[in-house]
Amino acid sequence: MKAIIHIGLKPGVLDPQGRAISRSLNDLGFDEVVNARQGKVIEIDIKGKDTELAHKRVTNMCEKLLANTVIESYLVEIKK
Amino acid sequence: MKAIIHIGLKPGVLDPQGRAISRSLNDLGFDEVVNARQGKVIEIDIKGKDTELAHKRVTNMCEKLLANTVIESYLVEIKK
Amino acid sequence: MRTAVITFPASNCDRDAAVALRKVTGIKPVMVWHRDTELPKDIEFVIIPGGFSYGDYLRCGAMASRSPIVADLVKKAKKGLAIAGFCNGFQVLTEAGLLPGALMRNKGLKFVCRPEKLEIINNTSRYTAKYNDQSEVVYPVAHHDGNYYADKETLNKIEGQGQVIFRYKDNPNGSVNDIAGICNEGGNVFGMMPHPERAIDPMHGGTDGIKLFKSIIESI
Amino acid sequence: MSKKVKITPEVVAEHGLSEEEYEVIQDRLGREPNINELGIFSVMWSEHCSYKSSRRHLSKFLTKGDRVIQGPGENAGVIDIDDGDAIIFKMESHNHPSYIEPYQGAATGVGGIMRDVFTMGARPIALMNALRFGEHSHWKTKQLVNGVVAGIGGYGNCVGVPTVGGETNFHKGYNGNILVNAMCVGLARTDKVFYSAAKGVGNPIFYVGSKTGRDGIHGATMASAEFDDNSEEKRPTVQVGDPFTEKLLIEACLELMETDAIIAIQDMGAAGLTSSSIEMADKGGVGVLINLDDVPQREEGMTPYEMMLSESQERMLMVIKPGKEKLAYEIFEKWELDVALIGKTTDTGRLVLKHKKKKVCDIPIAPLADDAPNLNRPYKVPKPLPIINSSDIHETQDYNDALLRIMGSPDICSKRWIWEQYDRHVMTDTLDSSQSGGDAAIIRIHNKNKAVAITTDCTPRYVQADPYQGGKQCVAETWRNLTCVGADPIAITDCLNFGNPEREDIMGQFVGAIEGMNEACRAFDYPVVSGNVSLYNETNGVAIPPTPAVGGVGLIPDLEYFSSISGAKEGDTLIMIGETNGWLGSSIYLREILRREEGAPPPVDLDVEKINGDYIRKLIRNKRVNAVHDCSDGGMAIAACELALTNNIGVHLQRSSGCPLHAWLFGEDQARYLISVEKNSVNPILTTAEDRGVKAYIVGKVGGMNIKAEGAFDLPISTVREKHENFLPELMS
Numbered sequence A, B: 001m002k003a004i005i006h007i008g009l010k011p012g013v014l015d016p017q018g019r020a021i022s023r024s025l026n027d028l029g030f031d032e033v034v035n036a037r038q039g040k041v042i043e044i045d046i047k048g049k050d051t052e053l054a055h056k057r058v059t060n061m062c063e064k065l066l067a068n069t070v071i072e073s074y075l076v077e078i079k080k
Numbered sequence C: 001m002r003t004a005v006i007t008f009p010a011s012n013c014d015r016d017a018a019v020a021l022r023k024v025t026g027i028k029p030v031m032v033w034h035r036d037t038e039l040p041k042d043i044e045f046v047i048i049p050g051g052f053s054y055g056d057y058l059r060c061g062a063m064a065s066r067s068p069i070v071a072d073l074v075k076k077a078k079k080g081l082a083i084a085g086f087c088n089g090f091q092v093l094t095e096a097g098l099l100p101g102a103l104m105r106n107k108g109l110k111f112v113c114r115p116e117k118l119e120i121i122n123n124t125s126r127y128t129a130k131y132n133d134q135s136e137v138v139y140p141v142a143h144h145d146g147n148y149y150a151d152k153e154t155l156n157k158i159e160g161q162g163q164v165i166f167r168y169k170d171n172p173n174g175s176v177n178d179i180a181g182i183c184n185e186g187g188n189v190f191g192m193m194p195h196p197e198r199a200i201d202p203m204h205g206g207t208d209g210i211k212l213f214k215s216i217i218e219s220i
Numbered sequence D: 001m002s003k004k005v006k007i008t009p010e011v012v013a014e015h016g017l018s019e020e021e022y023e024v025i026q027d028r029l030g031r032e033p034n035i036n037e038l039g040i041f042s043v044m045w046s047e048h049c050s051y052k053s054s055r056r057h058l059s060k061f062l063t064k065g066d067r068v069i070q071g072p073g074e075n076a077g078v079i080d081i082d083d084g085d086a087i088i089f090k091m092e093s094h095n096h097p098s099y100i101e102p103y104q105g106a107a108t109g110v111g112g113i114m115r116d117v118f119t120m121g122a123r124p125i126a127l128m129n130a131l132r133f134g135e136h137s138h139w140k141t142k143q144l145v146n147g148v149v150a151g152i153g154g155y156g157n158c159v160g161v162p163t164v165g166g167e168t169n170f171h172k173g174y175n176g177n178i179l180v181n182a183m184c185v186g187l188a189r190t191d192k193v194f195y196s197a198a199k200g201v202g203n204p205i206f207y208v209g210s211k212t213g214r215d216g217i218h219g220a221t222m223a224s225a226e227f228d229d230n231s232e233e234k235r236p237t238v239q240v241g242d243p244f245t246e247k248l249l250i251e252a253c254l255e256l257m258e259t260d261a262i263i264a265i266q267d268m269g270a271a272g273l274t275s276s277s278i279e280m281a282d283k284g285g286v287g288v289l290i291n292l293d294d295v296p297q298r299e300e301g302m303t304p305y306e307m308m309l310s311e312s313q314e315r316m317l318m319v320i321k322p323g324k325e326k327l328a329y330e331i332f333e334k335w336e337l338d339v340a341l342i343g344k345t346t347d348t349g350r351l352v353l354k355h356k357k358k359k360v361c362d363i364p365i366a367p368l369a370d371d372a373p374n375l376n377r378p379y380k381v382p383k384p385l386p387i388i389n390s391s392d393i394h395e396t397q398d399y400n401d402a403l404l405r406i407m408g409s410p411d412i413c414s415k416r417w418i419w420e421q422y423d424r425h426v427m428t429d430t431l432d433s434s435q436s437g438g439d440a441a442i443i444r445i446h447n448k449n450k451a452v453a454i455t456t457d458c459t460p461r462y463v464q465a466d467p468y469q470g471g472k473q474c475v476a477e478t479w480r481n482l483t484c485v486g487a488d489p490i491a492i493t494d495c496l497n498f499g500n501p502e503r504e505d506i507m508g509q510f511v512g513a514i515e516g517m518n519e520a521c522r523a524f525d526y527p528v529v530s531g532n533v534s535l536y537n538e539t540n541g542v543a544i545p546p547t548p549a550v551g552g553v554g555l556i557p558d559l560e561y562f563s564s565i566s567g568a569k570e571g572d573t574l575i576m577i578g579e580t581n582g583w584l585g586s587s588i589y590l591r592e593i594l595r596r597e598e599g600a601p602p603p604v605d606l607d608v609e610k611i612n613g614d615y616i617r618k619l620i621r622n623k624r625v626n627a628v629h630d631c632s633d634g635g636m637a638i639a640a641c642e643l644a645l646t647n648n649i650g651v652h653l654q655r656s657s658g659c660p661l662h663a664w665l666f667g668e669d670q671a672r673y674l675i676s677v678e679k680n681s682v683n684p685i686l687t688t689a690e691d692r693g694v695k696a697y698i699v700g701k702v703g704g705m706n707i708k709a710e711g712a713f714d715l716p717i718s719t720v721r722e723k724h725e726n727f728l729p730e731l732m733s
């Protein structure tokens, strides 16, 4: 199985990186860009077949390690 | 409109972050984890309505700035 | 002789590079702002300094490499202008396509700052000619993303053509083939992660870096 | 929060204001405050901004001296280092935020202290950090160390200011409350120092830097509140740092400072726009009108309350000379910073805020400062722990093992794992730093033949055992460390980290430590020019060990004459300056080898400190020494080991006095320096020392590749190095 975890800054948390990206795109002439945000995706290959269990376990991984829940939120997706 | 850009390392490029993640997960007792890869997602808010044009423009942004095609590949998704 | 140092937002070794150039040439370099569209006339050597241009956001050196001044550098590099990038400058040069490969996050995932022993692989290059009696130097490194990567083909090419100039004796970042510094095919563009400009003063980091600046200046 | 919030007793209490305080507010306003006004009083009168528990005690400090240009009261202290050069420095805590979000907490701590320094016109030239973590085996420690160190490096490295030293302790007393204290040192011209007093009426007020978001609202009151098990819920108040913007702010502000456009300037630290605008107005004796609609905002629908209390980072406020607005805009726009004209100074003496055409706050400024609570909290200075006689302490059976255990213990081990993550060399003026393991960092003044020496020190176990002696010791150790490199100590900054001041014993630790510190400052003519107080460092009623961290700065007037721990040579003689009586109470030996944390700490005799230190400096100026190291944690044995490791050369100690061997080796008597000298310097040194009333005697020699002491230990350097170097990497792997 594969787990795909999307991690992004919580709304309201300063995203200096996103700001720099949108400015830089504007500078390059992409005037249509209003705003940019940068997040992470982590893809994990997992042994086993039980997707429900996997979802639980991966959520646990997020809480314990993968996401910094003080400033980040995450979304877990399990693919067979 | 919103553009979502997934950027990941090309196959064959060593991913130190991914390696560290899978090792740490194993250390934490998540033995089912075989492998992990870390990528980026950039979300961009775009003015305009023409999704086809947007797709073209965002692809151009990737080539010009957002991805380093020596090591990274990318995927563009446009959402209304 | 006229030299220049480029300043990007959050370049932070621009002054250090300028000090080194003045020490070696006796003349203050011109400080060039990243928004300028053209180098001043008669500049014969340009340094892209270390630092954290644009905060290292997105990818180290990526945004800086798209600046107006780098577009001009790309043009002039093709005509043979001598350009060196140290640390973040090296990242900018690879991002600009002036040097092959890419610099990725250190294998240990941590910023690493220490004096590092380097082996001079090619001491006939324009940047190392003065070292011809010397095979080892110590320059400090200070970076988070100095893990050099290039695909097999590129690697074979640069190794085969003498473009690898420096190698780490004790690889601090996971760079492929222990590569610390390389030049382009023409030998005029050069980049390295270690900081030769931090090795020009016996009271601070040693003096092993002086010959590098002398080499390139005298080659012009 | 809307403007219509009703001010109930609960709302007042939530803002940390007492009933009496609320009555004062009503009296000064002549009416009930609205929520914005209440919020403003609340943060201004919080412990963090008003120093209500500490103010009266801090006022006892020696704050004046020949070289002091500005003592406490401004953003940072300013001292004169000759030739028109000034050093501006300060230390600050970011303890609670770092516990909650170690990376961002520590990073924003570094950012905040740098702003205090460049606000005054100085280019930051060095950073230091004093860190205290919980027990190394505690489940949370590793994650905290990882995050804090990465955060400090992440911020300082990016901005391009070298992080050149610090200290790191581990103790169970910090399990629930780590301490992250950051110090910044900057260089300015004495005639170009900028202050915060907003003089003159009708002058434009500019806002520069990042946009204002909802970060850290209530941060100032949070920093003044005790932690409990629900503190995890306070998480969203942690701010995110943006070192990139900070770097641009530094360059832009320094560029504008080159002109004559600035009347007053102030960074927005704790309590953001509120405290910065009020402090500027109060010091300048003017009123302020701010139009909140003009404040650059990151989010939609921000209320006046949120804007005034936001602690978004990397923001500055300045009063500009009329007619210079265009110049200011040009410079800030060049550096791609958000800039806005948000108000002006007035002659009303009031803080007036407008939002969407309505007046949302109108309060007199004077009472915010003048009537801020100034408490006289009851205190009881704890009695010093009883003295333990060294002959009553068990002698170790295995000195080799004891030495290795101490060298590999959390407090003594090499901190390379930490400082290798800090750029120590950028700006190319670092002449000595953590890298040598020496006593003080040395930073050359750019393009000049002089340098400043910087150190931070505190021995919390001594302060715990006896606040008064411990307080003296903290100041004395910084003075000694600066002396070790040949610097003339000039002044200190401090960061006083304690528990809950509402408890008599904690307040007693605080008062006792200040008395000791102050006495040392006076003895050395070594004033306090800036500092910071962090109280309520406790969890579930258990306070941290009292930790008054001290940051000292000294001047090396001529680069011909300085010294360090490196330079010892084969054949050198080791001389100890200062008396060795073998004081083992509260020592590292007692704690690490015998697992006892008890006994009075070594007393500090300030007169002896003074003559010994002055003598060391004279020896350095006369080029009589090859290497100098202060004798502190772990005593002579550890000082000798450190000297051996740095120089990669053996040492051989020979007992010089009658005190028990383990006490002679590991005793922590104060006022001592271990020096390595050429053979032919030995006699002149011993003689001149005697003339000056300085105790000096041979304790061994330098040479070979072993670390040994007659009748005690004998180990190859490599074995000791391995123990010393491996502890942290193993812990952190």
Ligand SMILES: Nc1ncnc2c1ncn2[C@@H]1O[C@H](COP(=O)(O)OP(=O)(O)O)[C@@H](O)[C@H]1O
Pocket: D129, D130, D131, D163, D164, D165, D166, D167, D168, D411, D412, D415, D418, D419, D433, D434, D435, D436, D437, D438, D439, D457, D481, D632, D633
């Ligand atoms: N957090 C830290 N950051 C940078 N350097 C540190 C840190 N902790 C310790 N060091 C460095 O490690 C060395 C040894 O520290 P310490 O034993 O406290 O020194 P001393 O007792 O001589 O003052 C010093 O050079 C100090 O600057």
Ligand SMILES: [Mg+2]
Pocket: D167, D632, D633
């Ligand atoms: Mg110490």
